[in-house]
Amino acid sequence: QVQLVESGGGLVQAGGSLRLSCAASGRAFSSSLMGWFRQAPGKEREFVAGITWSGGRTNYADSVKGRFTVSRDNAKNMVYLQMNSLKPEDTAVYYCAARYDSGAFVYVSATYYGSWGQGTQVTVSS
Numbered sequence: 001q002v003q004l005v006e007s008g009g010g011l012v013q014a015g016g017s018l019r020l021s022c023a024a025s026g027r028a029f030s031s032s033l034m035g036w037f038r039q040a041p042g043k044e045r046e047f048v049a050g051i052t053w054s055g056g057r058t059n060y061a062d063s064v065k066g067r068f069t070v071s072r073d074n075a076k077n078m079v080y081l082q083m084n085s086l087k088p089e090d091t092a093v094y095y096c097a098a099r100y101d102s103g104a105f106v107y108v109s110a111t112y113y114g115s116w117g118q119g120t121q122v123t124v125s126s
Contacts, residue, residue, distance in 0.1 A: 009120030022096030038092035059106035
């Protein structure tokens with residue numbers, strides 16, 4: 001199991017940027033697939049971005065492609081989500097998730113991930 005703690009959320013104007021961080025504990029982190037998900041009020045949790053254990057492959061939701069970048073630093077047990085050109089529709093609670101998986105595929109279903117952080121609120125004003 002990996003324990004996850006997100007940080008970096010906040011209030012930003014449309015067009016602005018934020019960088020979310022996810023600190024992981026546990027030796028399994030470097031062999032874990034990592035994902036970022038978000039959930040807006042009244043909506044289902046949705047996949048935002050993911051990165052394989054090595055960082056060699058990433059995947060993004062169509063709604064954030066070209067604006068968000070996921071990265072990881074296995075030496076520091078950290079995963080990041082750089083969010084640029086933010087839009088009001090990006091407003092949500094953002095969650096970091098992990099699954100022990102040393103494969104080369106980024107799964108987009110929330111049910112695949114077994115470890116979750118508590119979430120961090122991102123609010124984009126128009």
